[in-house]
Amino acid sequence: MADIHSKETRSYNMSRIRNKDTKPETMVRKYLFSKGLRFRKNDKRYPGHPDILLPKYKAAVFINGCLWHCHEGCPDFVLPKSNQDYWVPKLEKNRRRDEENYAALREDGWNVFIVWECELKKDTKAERLEQLYLEITKQFVGFFRNPIQYQFNLRR
Numbered sequence: 001m002a003d004i005h006s007k008e009t010r011s012y013n014m015s016r017i018r019n020k021d022t023k024p025e026t027m028v029r030k031y032l033f034s035k036g037l038r039f040r041k042n043d044k045r046y047p048g049h050p051d052i053l054l055p056k057y058k059a060a061v062f063i064n065g066c067l068w069h070c071h072e073g074c075p076d077f078v079l080p081k082s083n084q085d086y087w088v089p090k091l092e093k094n095r096r097r098d099e100e101n102y103a104a105l106r107e108d109g110w111n112v113f114i115v116w117e118c119e120l121k122k123d124t125k126a127e128r129l130e131q132l133y134l135e136i137t138k139q140f141v142g143f144f145r146n147p148i149q150y151q152f153n154l155r156r
C-alpha cells in the first residue's frame with residue numbers, strides 16, 4: 001500500500017513538473033515574444049524541427065538539454081553510471097544527428113543558434129537571453145564564434 005502511494009505521489013509530482021510553464025523552451029519563447037519577435041514552433045518542415053524558427057531573420061534556435069545533446073565540457077553533461085552500453089551509442093547518435101541538422105540548415109542560409117539549458121540557470125539567464133535576442137536581430141557583433149560558451153567558461 002505504501003508503495004502504491006509513493007508511486008502515485010511520484011507520478012503526480014512528475015506531471016506537475018512537466019506541466020509547469022517554466023520549461024526552458026517556454027522561457028526563451030516568452031522572452032523573445034516580449035521583445036516583439038514572432039516565430040514558429042517546432043516546424044516539422046525543417047531539419048531537426050527547430051524549437052524556435054524566425055523566418056524574418058532566417059534564424060533557427062535550438063534549446064538543448066546538456067545531457068541529451070552532449071554539451072562538451074559542461075558539468076551537466078555527465079553520463080549515467082549504469083547502462084553505459086545504451087547511453088554512449090545513443091548520445092553519440094544524437095550528437096551526429098544534431099550536427100547534420102545544423103549543417104543542413106546552414107546550407108539553406110539559416111543562422112543556427114544553440115541555447116544550452118545550463119545557460120538558462122538563474123545567474124546567466126538574463127544575459128544569455130538578451131544576447132540571443134541581439135544575435136538573432138543582428139545587433140550583436142561579437143568576436144567569438146560562441147561568445148556565451150567563452151564567458152560561461154570564464155566564470156567557472
Ligand SMILES: [Zn+2]
Nearest residue numbers: 066071074118
Ligand atoms: Zn551545459
